[in-house]
Amino acid sequence: DAKTTQPNSMESNEEEPVHLPCNHSTISGTDYIHWYRQLPSQGPEYVIHGLTSNVNNRMASLAIAEDRKSSTLILHRATLRDAAVYYCILRDRGSNYKLTFGKGTLLTVNP
């Protein structure tokens, strides 16, 4: 599986936007970019995924670089409930199983 690189931790203030970066320089043409987050004492939660174009949903936006070697998860207004570990995962459409999690980014949101 192609590898992703994320910062170990980031900090934000409540009600401010948060940009969580992910590098994936070895991404292949069939890899989808998935984001999950894991709140304390819970299982991971699906956030968003995309292939080439930027994507928006009710939780977040995903901005994908033109060369697809990096992407950014955008939380438009952070809340205390957004404090979690965020995982950026590449998923080959051909291998339709398994999510390969790294260590993710621990996001701290300050009140």
Next chain:
Amino acid sequence: ETGVTQSPTHLIKTRGQQVTLRCSSQSGHNTVSWYQQALGQGPQFIFQYYREEENGRGNFPPRFSGLQFPNYSSELNVNALELDDSALYLCASSATGLDGYTFGSGTRLTVV
């Protein structure tokens, strides 16, 4: 939708024993995966089932086995428990396996 439910939430077993963990997936979710998450690490893929057949397996020994049932429930069985098997075990289900997975809150297994 009722989400993914796992039982029990916590479990303590002795080294060498066997354990069965259970998962109830969302109706219509034909794909179920199991993950092991050690403290401070990301989840690691154990295996996946699609319509009661195993269709993918991670780097786990054969003493980790599973079953999926027609009623969208599934089991993870671990034989000959080792201390290193202590972890959070997560079940995840998906309608197609290609889009987002819904995870349960996990079973915390402690092997002593």
